[in-house]
Amino acid sequence: xxxxxxxxxxxxxxxxxxxxxxxxxxxxxxxxxxxxxxxxxxxxxxxxxxxxxxxxxxxxxxxxxxxxxxxxxxxxxxxxxxxxxxxxxxxxxxxxxxxxxxxxxxxxxxxxxxxxxxxxxxxxxxxxxxxxxxxxxxxxxxxxxxxxxxxxxxxxxxxxxxxxxxxxxxxxxxxxxxxxxxxxxxxxxxxxxxxxxxxxxxxxxxxxxxxxxxxxxxxxxxxxxxxxxxxxxxxxxxxxxxxxxxxxx
Amino acid sequence: xxxxxxxxxxxxxxxxxxxxxxxxxxxxxxxxxxxxxxxxxxxxxxxxxxxxxxxxxxxxxxxxxxxxxxxxxxxxxxxxxxxxxx
Numbered sequence: 379x380x381x382x383x384x385x386x387x388x389x390x391x392x393x394x395x396x397x398x399x400x401x402x403x404x405x406x407x408x409x410x411x412x413x414x415x416x417x418x419x420x421x422x423x424x425x426x427x428x429x430x431x432x433x434x435x436x437x438x439x440x441x442x443x444x445x446x447x448x449x450x451x452x453x454x455x456x457x458x459x460x461x462x463x464x465x466x467x468x469x470x471x472x473x474x475x476x477x478x479x480x481x482x483x484x485x486x487x488x489x490x491x492x493x494x495x496x497x498x499x500x501x502x503x504x505x506x507x508x509x510x511x512x513x514x515x516x517x518x519x520x521x522x523x524x525x526x527x528x529x530x531x532x533x534x535x536x537x538x539x540x541x542x543x544x545x546x547x548x549x550x551x552x553x554x555x556x557x558x559x560x561x562x563x564x565x566x567x568x569x570x571x572x573x574x575x576x577x578x579x580x581x582x583x584x585x586x587x588x589x590x591x592x593x594x595x596x597x598x599x600x601x602x603x604x605x606x607x608x609x610x611x612x613x614x615x616x617x618x619x620x621x622x623x624x625x626x627x
Numbered sequence: 628x629x630x631x632x633x634x635x636x637x638x639x640x641x642x643x644x645x646x647x648x649x650x651x652x653x654x655x656x657x658x659x660x661x662x663x664x665x666x667x668x669x670x671x672x673x674x675x676x677x678x679x680x681x682x683x684x685x686x687x688x689x690x691x692x693x694x695x696x697x698x699x700x701x702x703x704x705x706x707x708x709x710x711x712x713x
């Protein structure tokens with residue numbers, strides 16, 4: 379398949395996705411039922427959804443806002459890649475930080491510390507609906523761990539082989555999980571991003587989206603994972619682009 | 628019996644995915660790091676309530692930290708994306 383032909387298909391797919399997403403959002407706003415005092419009600423029922431009321435507010439009550447925040451990350455990464463990403467695509471100026479040689483202390487302690495940091499990031503992601511933490515913080519810790527490895531080993535000789543494709547795949551997967559969770563809410567209740575695994579308002583329950591947990595969090599942990607993946611991918615891609623950036627005239 | 632089976636399984640899977648792109652390290656590093664993670668999980672304790680429950684006893688060891696590490700190790704040991712041994 380030639381590049382132009384593939385580009386046309388990609389444009390068509392993008393157009394279809396845009397139309398579906400716009401239609402869903404418009405349908406949700408059309409059928410929106412504004413309940414006076416909903417904020418007060420949510421502050422009362424939030425502990426019945428997840429022990430961490432902040433997560434309930436961030437992902438359940440104002441899920442649209444969180445969706446926008448995650449998409450801001452994608453925009454920022456695109457901006458970083460446009461401004462600094464030239465070095466990654468010019469063969470003779472490949473961004474190897476050639477002068478990067480780990481010191482003995484870095485060589486001994488670098489990889490273990492990074493692995494422990496990654497475990498801690500995952501712990502933060504999966505504790506998001508229970509205690510302070512969540513996708514944003516956990517994803518940031520994961521990206522920080524990767525960035526430490528870039529600082530120590532550089533990009534090319536890094537034992538953590540997170541290339542552009544893998545990181546962009548992580549980012550896309552996170553955004554896709556978030557959007558598809560919202561579509562499940564539309565299919566069941568008519569409301570985008572309705573918490574179909576918790577069903578606190580009685581609009582419909584999707585059994586397999588009930589998180590296996592003593593809490594009643596529903597899809598909130600999955601949204602945490604999605605945001606964690608997206609933050610990890612976005613910040614890491616930005617780190618790679620910045621590490622590969624070269625000075626140009 | 629483990630109440631938080633969802634987080635335990637999901638952390639292993641996510642750790643596995645992240646570990647797939649990590650180069651295979653010498654086995655001694657994995658063993659020493661496992662002991663370090665055990666100590667760490669003891670001190671982290673039941674931070675987000677993730678503990679091992681055996682009968683009526685609750686072990687003060689963070690289960691998700693351990694399963695995340697195991698997922699990363701399994702992912703990095705497998706041949707493929709990580710690019711072989713160091």
